[in-house]
Amino acid sequence: MTITFVQVLDFIGTLAFAISGIRLASAKHFDLFGAYIVGLATAIGGGTIRDMMLDNDIFWMRDPFYLICTALALIWVVIFGKYLIRQNSTWFIFDTIGLAMFTVTGIEKTLLCATPYPFWAAIIMGTMTGAAGGVLRDVFINEVPLIFRKEIYALACVIGGIAYFACISFGSSNVFAGIVCGIVVITMRILAVRYRLSLPVLKGEEDYKEKEK
Amino acid sequence: MTITFVQVLDFIGTLAFAISGIRLASAKHFDLFGAYIVGLATAIGGGTIRDMMLDNDIFWMRDPFYLICTALALIWVVIFGKYLIRQNSTWFIFDTIGLAMFTVTGIEKTLLCATPYPFWAAIIMGTMTGAAGGVLRDVFINEVPLIFRKEIYALACVIGGIAYFACISFGSSNVFAGIVCGIVVITMRILAVRYRLSLPVLKGEEDYKEKEK
Amino acid sequence: MTITFVQVLDFIGTLAFAISGIRLASAKHFDLFGAYIVGLATAIGGGTIRDMMLDNDIFWMRDPFYLICTALALIWVVIFGKYLIRQNSTWFIFDTIGLAMFTVTGIEKTLLCATPYPFWAAIIMGTMTGAAGGVLRDVFINEVPLIFRKEIYALACVIGGIAYFACISFGSSNVFAGIVCGIVVITMRILAVRYRLSLPVLKGEEDYKEKEK
Numbered sequence: 001m002t003i004t005f006v007q008v009l010d011f012i013g014t015l016a017f018a019i020s021g022i023r024l025a026s027a028k029h030f031d032l033f034g035a036y037i038v039g040l041a042t043a044i045g046g047g048t049i050r051d052m053m054l055d056n057d058i059f060w061m062r063d064p065f066y067l068i069c070t071a072l073a074l075i076w077v078v079i080f081g082k083y084l085i086r087q088n089s090t091w092f093i094f095d096t097i098g099l100a101m102f103t104v105t106g107i108e109k110t111l112l113c114a115t116p117y118p119f120w121a122a123i124i125m126g127t128m129t130g131a132a133g134g135v136l137r138d139v140f141i142n143e144v145p146l147i148f149r150k151e152i153y154a155l156a157c158v159i160g161g162i163a164y165f166a167c168i169s170f171g172s173s174n175v176f177a178g179i180v181c182g183i184v185v186i187t188m189r190i191l192a193v194r195y196r197l198s199l200p201v202l203k204g205e206e207d208y209k210e211k212e213k
Numbered sequence: 214m215t216i217t218f219v220q221v222l223d224f225i226g227t228l229a230f231a232i233s234g235i236r237l238a239s240a241k242h243f244d245l246f247g248a249y250i251v252g253l254a255t256a257i258g259g260g261t262i263r264d265m266m267l268d269n270d271i272f273w274m275r276d277p278f279y280l281i282c283t284a285l286a287l288i289w290v291v292i293f294g295k296y297l298i299r300q301n302s303t304w305f306i307f308d309t310i311g312l313a314m315f316t317v318t319g320i321e322k323t324l325l326c327a328t329p330y331p332f333w334a335a336i337i338m339g340t341m342t343g344a345a346g347g348v349l350r351d352v353f354i355n356e357v358p359l360i361f362r363k364e365i366y367a368l369a370c371v372i373g374g375i376a377y378f379a380c381i382s383f384g385s386s387n388v389f390a391g392i393v394c395g396i397v398v399i400t401m402r403i404l405a406v407r408y409r410l411s412l413p414v415l416k417g418e419e420d421y422k423e424k425e426k
Numbered sequence: 427m428t429i430t431f432v433q434v435l436d437f438i439g440t441l442a443f444a445i446s447g448i449r450l451a452s453a454k455h456f457d458l459f460g461a462y463i464v465g466l467a468t469a470i471g472g473g474t475i476r477d478m479m480l481d482n483d484i485f486w487m488r489d490p491f492y493l494i495c496t497a498l499a500l501i502w503v504v505i506f507g508k509y510l511i512r513q514n515s516t517w518f519i520f521d522t523i524g525l526a527m528f529t530v531t532g533i534e535k536t537l538l539c540a541t542p543y544p545f546w547a548a549i550i551m552g553t554m555t556g557a558a559g560g561v562l563r564d565v566f567i568n569e570v571p572l573i574f575r576k577e578i579y580a581l582a583c584v585i586g587g588i589a590y591f592a593c594i595s596f597g598s599s600n601v602f603a604g605i606v607c608g609i610v611v612i613t614m615r616i617l618a619v620r621y622r623l624s625l626p627v628l629k630g631e632e633d634y635k636e637k638e639k
Contacts, residue, residue: 022628025574025628026628026629026630027630028570028575028630029575029627029628029630030574030575030627030628031574031575031624031625031626031627031628032625032626032627032628033573033574033578033580033581033625034571034573034574034575035574035628037574037580038574048479052265052478052479053261053265053271053274055268055270055481057481057541058479061479061543061544061547061550062543062544062547064544064546067546077628078628081628081629115270117274117275118274118275118277120277120280121274121275124274135353139352139353139565140561140565140570140571140574141570142355142568142569142570143355144241144353144354144355145247145353147246147247148238148243148244148246148247148248148250148251148353149241149242149243149244149247150244152246154246154250155246198244199244199245199246200244200245201242201243201244201245202235202238202239202242202243202244202245202248202290202291202294203239203294204239204240204241204242265478266474266478266484266487268481268483328483330487330488331487331488331490333490333493334487334488337487348566352565352566355568356568357454357566357567357568358460358566360459360460361451361456361457361459361460361461361463361464361566362454362455362456362457362460363457365459367459367463368459411457412457412458412459413457413458414455414456414457414458415448415451415452415455415456415457415458415461415503415504415507416452416507417452417453417454417455
């Protein structure tokens with residue numbers, strides 16, 4: 001059994017996503033089982049929704065890899081919970097690698113469908129693979145999904161996806177396009193966090209009223 | 214390219230549904246991307262769940278129409294946010310047209326399935342197409358779904374669906390049944406809002422206790 | 427028409443699950459329609475997600491049995507709402523029977539798929555059939571899902587599922603394995619509630635900070 005580079009990235013990403021879910025579940029005093037489920041939903045939720053929408057077999061149902069990764073993440077949080085804050089920058093990098101990896105996977109799985117989808121549908125599926133797990137996590141812990149409010153996250157996937165199809169349209173291979181997509185996602189995320197880049201926030205109707213006073 | 218009357222109704226409905234999502238997202242200070250996603254989920258969420266349950270291809274994944282409508286809705290809210298309250302009665306009518314339109318679409322897509330479903334399953338799919346997007350919207354903004362508490366909304370779809378199959382059972386064409394269904398949904402909604410018609414609210418067990426005091 | 431023992435258990439379980447949803451919806455002052463939907467989601471939500479993931483036809487869409495059960499549950503709550511607390515132990519038993527029944531159904535439906543899944547995927551599908559309806563219910567009423575925090579619930583399904591495949595591996599029939607699985611789920615639940623067994627709760631990072639003070 002040889003381990004490929006892609007498998008290593010998949011492992012890192014799954015671990016980081018699961019840990020983000022388990023940490024937030026801990027903050028809400030979930031029990032071990034609940035924390036595991038939230039970690040799992042964070043790690044595999046996006047890909048599961050993608051596979052359901054593409055009418056694929058669910059990717060994790062024939063391969064225990066993702067369940068095992070999530071179990072390792074749970075063990076990590078139980079043992080090192082106290083030190084997780086100090087590991088924040090490591091987990092941020094791992095989470096970003098996961099986001100990039102899952103975006104590329106989502107795009108490529110859409111392109112492999114028997115009836116071809118347009119490129120923008122593949123970008124949406126890539127974004128969903130990367131970001132929908134986090135939305136599911138926030139629904140389970142009963143919070144407003146973070147990605148709708150905080151610094152650029154899902155938008156990094158969209159821009160990565162556009163880079164993917166820009167490469168393809170210039171005649172590049174899928175492998176090269178995937179690498180470029182991943183680098184764009186990672187760069188966008190690092191810049192967004194480093195310079196606290198965020199999208200404009202919409203004004204509510206209440207805000208207009210208060211202004212008029 | 215000729216634009217059909219059905220396409221106009223679909224456009225109006227999608228726009229109104231997306232705007233309802235974007236307005237509520239604005240009130241919670243979502244960023245532009247988050248507001249777009251909530252608008253999209255409101256507009257296409259019901260049909261997406263229907264297509265997943267019927268094992269259809271997801272309707273919006275081969276046609277950018279719905280993504281573009283939602284983008285127009287976002288632009289509208291950004292520009293006219295301050296005046297949206299004054300436009301309330303217009304958007305109410307558009308939203309009601311959308312509800313009627315989506316209910317009919319949901320029923321007809323169910324009847325087109327290879328293995329026929331019973332009529333009541335088609336009514337449920339129609340109701341889900343009309344109302345589930347709003348539930349998804351409320352889950353995303355972390356509120357109790359409005360349609361479970363306020364005046365008659367999803368029930369209008371159910372009654373419209375019953376009208377559809379009443380027409381069919383009297384030998385009418387699907388087109389005629391669809392028109393009658395749409396008119397019933399719109400009439401029900403207008404009456405419900407005009408006369409503040411709502412269903413009885415269930416008593417909680419706490420309420421019984423307080424009464425006994 | 428003969429009624430089988432399995433159908434009686436299915437009826438009891440559906441009724442109990444629907445009643446648990448309708449009671450919680452009542453506590454939040456949902457209207458009759460909203461309460462019905464929450465009851466229905468609790469009763470059939472787990473199986474619906476399972477069927478979508480396994481790419482089956484949705485089980486309730488050709489058989490009105492589950493809709494009728496939920497209607498009976500609604501009528502029961504409307505009439506006997508005041509006395510439901512006194513019936514708590516009865517409904518607990520019925521809910522437990524439902525949990526066992528739905529777990530077995532979920533496992534067996536997974537084993538019937540054309541392309542076979544590994545045993546652990548069947549256990550997950552069984553657990554999901556039993557427990558995901560309750561998660562959907564709690565999302566709809568905008569609460570943190572109860573099964574992530576309170577005494578052993580979904581874990582009982584997992585252990586029942588392990589018992590199922592332990593029996594199979596010793597050469598038992600599926601019927602016998604199903605009966606053992608059901609008995610294990612019911613026993614686990616009764617022990618968990620009787621002795622207030624629960625899983626360890628994870629510490630949040632906030633808790634570590636407070637300790638250090």
